[in-house]
Amino acid sequence: MARITKLVKGVQNHWKKSLFGVAAITYGINYANEKYKINQLMRNYCAEASIYGDRTQPANQPFPKVIVILNPVADRKSAADTFEQYCAPILNLGGLSIDIVKTDSEGHARRYVEELETLPQAILCAGGDGTLSEIVTGLFRRPPHLNESHPVIGVLPVGRQSTFGEKLFNFTNSSELQRVQGLADASLAIVLGNVVPKDVMKIELIDAESNVKAKPVYALSSFEWSAFTDAFNRRDRYWYVGGLRDYVTFIFNAFDDSITWNCAAKITYTEPCAGCSNCYVTQKKSEAKSANRRWWSGFIPSFRLGSSQSNAVKSTDYSKVQNANCANVTSIECDSAGIIVSTENIKSKPDEQIPHLSLKLIKGQSGFGFIGDGWDRLNKKKINIDQNIAIRSVEIHPKISIKEENLKLESKNSENEQSNSESTPNQQQQDESNAEEKKPKSEADKSKAEEEQEKFFYIDHESYEVKPIRITLLPKLVNFYST
CATH class of the missing domain: 2.60.200.40 (Tumour Suppressor Smad4)
Incomplete structure (x- = not known):
């Protein structure tokens, strides 16, 4: 009882320090709890992705070519770390062979896509809305004589302004846990191969x-x-x-x-x-056809998005x-x-x-x-x-x-001024005074x-x-x- 009384008196005498200590301890507990939930969440998503990555692939089936265009300065230069922590593990465990291209200037993503010799089967955008807009702009600016099919685009919303990605995967940045879940959903969607126009x-x-x-x-x-x-x-x-x-x-x-x-x-x-x-608009053939589908897509029911059934819908000839x-x-x-x-x-x-x-x-x-x-x-x-x-x-x-x-x-x-050169001196003097009034008062x-x-x-x-x-x-x- 004496210890409790002493503790209460100590808190009363040092209430400012006590209040700061309680706030620090509360923050630490919440931070540790959130990190634990994030680790458990990533473990579950990685386990699900590894199911697809562990399946054997036929020898004559080449690995799909996938390019990740990463904007390292997005989200105040933290996008690269976010991608490595929450997106790359799921993609790698899912069996994807990816090449990472880091942008170094504004417009780099657009120029890179526009100048590619051959388009990959998929392009993943690790950045915000601006980087995604550059990638799509680069695709549509490619020469029309190439007669290419557009690849499927994957969105990894690691940027600060990622309105499209947030709506596509239905998440917000209100907490770190919700953001990580959104990034994990985006990564797993690429592994599963579901597409939507x-x-x-x-x-x-x-x-x-x-x-x-x-x-x-x-x-x-x-x-x-x-x-x-x-x-x-x-x-x-x-x-x-x-x-x-x-x-x-x-x-x-x-x-x-x-x-x-x-x-x-x-x-x-x-x-x-x-x-x-x-x-x-004359639409190019979708890359969601069988040539771009994952090798295990034959085991996936045909009602899923991006499946052969959804692509087999007869298109309307709007030209008529x-x-x-x-x-x-x-x-x-x-x-x-x-x-x-x-x-x-x-x-x-x-x-x-x-x-x-x-x-x-x-x-x-x-x-x-x-x-x-x-x-x-x-x-x-x-x-x-x-x-x-x-x-x-x-x-x-x-x-x-x-x-x-x-x-x-x-x-x-x-x-x-040309007409004033032929006018009287009095008129020129009056015009010059009016022009001086219209000039800025200072360089500032x-x-x-x-x-x-x-x-x-x-x-x-x-x-x-x-x-x-x-x-x-x-x-x-x-x-x-x-x-």
């Missing part, structure tokens, strides 16, 4: 003045132009607040004039179409289907706080009736309202939408920017004005300069490994 967005630059046509970019998740993305992509500037950086960025940018508060644009779109001679409403175009003037064009790939319950994209016009507000909207979107995945329109294709023509206006004013002023003001003029779209969380673009839906055109 997904939609692709084709983004083209509209530039009537240029004689050289820019190559399109392909995406799987979303296109967004909004104040939210501008602020959210600055979060790494506030590294000193640790895990609160995602929230602090909205506080520090809520009153920043360089944020795109008004996304003014002319939008023209076409309505969804189930497929007709006007909009059909007529739809008079397919070519109808609707135009609207947009003056909202943001524009989002997203695929059904990132919806929890996708609408499978008619393939379509979702065009969302965002309601927005600056100041403290922007902070609340940003936090709601982070916590509840809730977006304050003004309009939600189902579309097949869309053209977005941003209104003239400040930079373009300045360029036009400069050309106009140069013409005025000039550099700040140039910085504020830079505006960006975000395609699968990668930034692109704001220009007129066309977005077209390519339905069910790429096969992905899935559960």
